[in-house]
Amino acid sequence: MAETITLEVQRYNPEKDTEPGLQTYEVPLKKEWVVLDALNYVKDKVDGSLSFRWSCRMGICGSCGMMVNGEPKLTCATFLTDYAPGTVRVEPLKHFPVLRDLVVDITDFLAKLSRAKPWLIRKQEKPLAEGEYLQTPEQLDAFKQFSMCINCLLCYAACPVYGLDPLFSGPAAIALAQRYNMDSRDQGAAQRLDILSHSDGIWGCTFVGECTEVCPKHVDPAGAIQQYKLTATTEWFKSMLMPWRGE
Amino acid sequence: MAIPTYYPPRAYRTRVSTYWWLRSWPYLRFILRELSSISVAWFVLVTLLQLGALHRGPAEYARFGEWLRSPLMIAGNAVALFFLLFHAITWFNLAPKAMAVRIRGKRVPPLFITVPNYIAWLAASLFVAFVLLRG
Numbered sequence: 164m165a166e167t168i169t170l171e172v173q174r175y176n177p178e179k180d181t182e183p184g185l186q187t188y189e190v191p192l193k194k195e196w197v198v199l200d201a202l203n204y205v206k207d208k209v210d211g212s213l214s215f216r217w218s219c220r221m222g223i224c225g226s227c228g229m230m231v232n233g234e235p236k237l238t239c240a241t242f243l244t245d246y247a248p249g250t251v252r253v254e255p256l257k258h259f260p261v262l263r264d265l266v267v268d269i270t271d272f273l274a275k276l277s278r279a280k281p282w283l284i285r286k287q288e289k290p291l292a293e294g295e296y297l298q299t300p301e302q303l304d305a306f307k308q309f310s311m312c313i314n315c316l317l318c319y320a321a322c323p324v325y326g327l328d329p330l331f332s333g334p335a336a337i338a339l340a341q342r343y344n345m346d347s348r349d350q351g352a353a354q355r356l357d358i359l360s361h362s363d364g365i366w367g368c369t370f371v372g373e374c375t376e377v378c379p380k381h382v383d384p385a386g387a388i389q390q391y392k393l394t395a396t397t398e399w400f401k402s403m404l405m406p407w408r409g410e
Numbered sequence: 411m412a413i414p415t416y417y418p419p420r421a422y423r424t425r426v427s428t429y430w431w432l433r434s435w436p437y438l439r440f441i442l443r444e445l446s447s448i449s450v451a452w453f454v455l456v457t458l459l460q461l462g463a464l465h466r467g468p469a470e471y472a473r474f475g476e477w478l479r480s481p482l483m484i485a486g487n488a489v490a491l492f493f494l495l496f497h498a499i500t501w502f503n504l505a506p507k508a509m510a511v512r513i514r515g516k517r518v519p520p521l522f523i524t525v526p527n528y529i530a531w532l533a534a535s536l537f538v539a540f541v542l543l544r545g
Contacts, residue, residue, distance in 0.1 A: 301515030
């Protein structure tokens with residue numbers, strides 16, 4: 164018989180359960196299998212009622228973020244063999260309301276993300292006939308790291324500040340705001356300042372730094388937030404010293 | 411009869427445990443770094459008390475020195491010094507995250523930010539040692 168590994172999966176049915184519980188499954192332990200493969204095996208062969216989100220299986224879509232043995236992980240990039248021998252405990256992402264089994268409600272994040280205005284803002288759009296906004300490789304390099312974010316929300320699950328204070332904008336939303344602030348084509352930094360330089364924005368961050376550690380795309384949200392703290396402080400000083408400067 | 415599904419469904423929310431920082435070393439290290447600010451405040455307080463004693467004359471200053479030499483104060487200050495060093499070292503190591511310095515379009519390596527911080531720290535310490543130990 165082939166080798167197996169024990170999967171402990173958190174189950175929660177909002178129509179029946181008052182609180183979640185763990186259910187155990189034995190799944191084949193294959194060298195090339197990730198935790199997501201194991202979950203799909205359970206759904207296909209053992210228990211079709213198991214609910215979880217996934218799409219691309221290759222670390223691009225950002226849907227399959229879950230807690231694996233207590234750590235936020237993309238389950239499509241977390242190999243079963245790394246946990247063998249032993250059990251693999253799969254739970255929904257921490258700090259989010261659980262809708263069912265491993266599915267969490269991310270409405271709060273989506274609202275925060277749109278408040279950070281993660282799109283190019285121009286004071287005046289130039290006509291299409293004038294062509295695209297050009298950028299040098301250096302200008303691209305200034306924000307490229309922050310643009311790698313796939314909104315998988317592992318950083319929110321790793322952030323104790325978000326867990327303790329749900330009003331906190333959180334790592335990914337701020338990193339994405341910073342991504343557009345650093346973009347040479349963008350002119351909306353002033354519009355984002357009020358939202359970001361706020362006790363629920365960057366100043367809520369106490370620099371635990373775990374968001375950066377768990378980020379599967381090496382975005383470094385903690386760095387983005389600290390860098391923005393510097394920018395916001397400089398802007399505040401400038402507005403104090405030169406109140407006539409304005410926009 | 412089937413039970414109708416209501417929308418939005420009843421979500422399960424958990425509360426973060428008061429002891430969340432005991433769950434992993436990085437969290438604990440963060441809390442220790444935050445707590446180390448008490449040590450910083452403590453040394454400021456000691457320095458202010460010392461200045462006060464100096465102002466009140468030699469007898470008072472000698473009494474202050476006596477108090478500093480008590481075993482309890484030495485032990486307390488040793489612990490405070492440990493946390494102060496922890497504070498400084500962890501903070502200097504985090505500095506490159508906050509400072510994205512670019513030279514000719516390329517971001518400078520983290521060591522270029524960390525090392526000058528340590529050099530400045532060493533220079534300031536040497537200066538203080540020079541002033542105190544000059545005899």
